[in-house]
Amino acid sequence: MTALLAIDNLSKRFGGLQAVADVSLEVAAGDICSVIGPNGAGKTTLFNMISGVLRPSGGRITFDGIDLSTISPWKFAAVGIGRTFQNLALFKHGTVVENILTGCHTHLRSTVLDAVVFFGRTRKEEIAARQRVEHIIEFLEIEHIRDAVVGTLSYGQQKRVELARALACEPKLLLLDEMVSGMNQEETEDIARFVLDIRDDLGITVVMIEHEMRIVMDISDRIHVLNFGRKIAEGTPDEVRRDPAVAEAYLGGQRAEAMKAGA
Numbered sequence: 001m002t003a004l005l006a007i008d009n010l011s012k013r014f015g016g017l018q019a020v021a022d023v024s025l026e027v028a029a030g031d032i033c034s035v036i037g038p039n040g041a042g043k044t045t046l047f048n049m050i051s052g053v054l055r056p057s058g059g060r061i062t063f064d065g066i067d068l069s070t071i072s073p074w075k076f077a078a079v080g081i082g083r084t085f086q087n088l089a090l091f092k093h094g095t096v097v098e099n100i101l102t103g104c105h106t107h108l109r110s111t112v113l114d115a116v117v118f119f120g121r122t123r124k125e126e127i128a129a130r131q132r133v134e135h136i137i138e139f140l141e142i143e144h145i146r147d148a149v150v151g152t153l154s155y156g157q158q159k160r161v162e163l164a165r166a167l168a169c170e171p172k173l174l175l176l177d178e179m180v181s182g183m184n185q186e187e188t189e190d191i192a193r194f195v196l197d198i199r200d201d202l203g204i205t206v207v208m209i210e211h212e213m214r215i216v217m218d219i220s221d222r223i224h225v226l227n228f229g230r231k232i233a234e235g236t237p238d239e240v241r242r243d244p245a246v247a248e249a250y251l252g253g254q255r256a257e258a259m260k261a262g263a
C-alpha cells in the first residue's frame with residue numbers, strides 16, 4: 001500500500017484533557033476512508049491537526065512524503081490538503097462563484113506588485129482559477145445557483161458550495177467533516193455519489209468524519225474508530241460492523257442500531 005497520509009502516535013492535549021491519544025493510522029492513495037466515533041472522541045481534533053488548524057502535542061503526520069511539522073500551517077493547503085468544516089465556514093454575503101474562487105487563492109502566486117509589473121502572468125492565473133471554478137460548478141451540478149448569495153441558500157446547497165470551495169484548491173487529500181449531518185436522504189445520496197466521483201474521476205483521496213452510518217458503510221474502503229481519543233478499531237466496513245467492541249462497548253445503544261441500519 002502507498003500511504004498518502006501516515007499518522008504515527010499522534011496526540012493532542014488541551015490542558016488536562018487528552019483529546020487525541022497515541023493515534024496511528026494510514027490512508028492509502030485513492031482510498032475513501034472514514035473516521036467514526038461518538039461525540040467528543042477526538043475526530044475533529046484529529047482533522048484539525050492534519051489540516052494545520054492545531055499543532056500536535058506529540059507524534060508525527062507525514063503527507064505525501066512530507067513531515068508536516070517541518071512546514072508552516074498555512075502551507076498545508078498548498079501541499080495538497082483540502083477540507084470542509086463541521087460548521088459551515090462560507091462568506092454568507094458573497095455569491096457561490098465568489099466563495100469558490102476564495103478556495104483557489106492557494107495557487108495564485110502573484111502579489112500586488114506582480115499584478116502591476118507582470119500583468120500578463122496575473123491575468124493568466126486569474127483565468128485559470130476561473131476555469132477551475134467553472135469545472136467544479138459543472139462537476140457538482142450547481143450551475144443553477146452560481147450567482148446566488150450563499151446566505152440565501154438551503155443548508156444542503158451551502159454544504160455543496162463548501163465542498164466546491166475545498167475542491168478549488170486542487171487537493172490530493174480531501175477531509176470532509178460531517179458533510180451530510182442535517183441533510184435529507186436525497187441530499188445525502190447526492191453527496192455519497194459526489195464523494196465517489198471525486199475519488200474516481202478526480203483521483204482525490206478522501207477522509208470523512210461521519211455520524212451517518214449508511215454513507216460510512218456504503219462508500220468507505222476503510223474505517224478507523226476512535227473513542228475517548230484512542231483508536232479502538234480499524235478495518236473494512238464489514239470488519240467494523242462485525243466488531244463487537246465497536247458495536248457495543250463503543251457505539252452502544254442507538255449508534256449500534258444505526259450501524260445495523262447501515263448494513
Ligand SMILES: Nc1ncnc2c1ncn2[C@@H]1O[C@H](COP(=O)(O)OP(=O)(O)OP(=O)(O)O)[C@@H](O)[C@H]1O
Pocket residue numbers: 014017019037038039040041042043044045046
Ligand atoms: N479547543 C479546545 N479546547 C479544549 N478542549 C477541546 C478543544 N477542542 C476540543 N476539545 C475537547 O476535546 C475532546 C475531543 O473533541 P473533538 O471535537 O475532537 O471530538 P469529536 O469526536 O469531533 O466530537 P463530535 O462528534 O461531537 O464533533 C472533547 O472532549 C472536546 O470537548
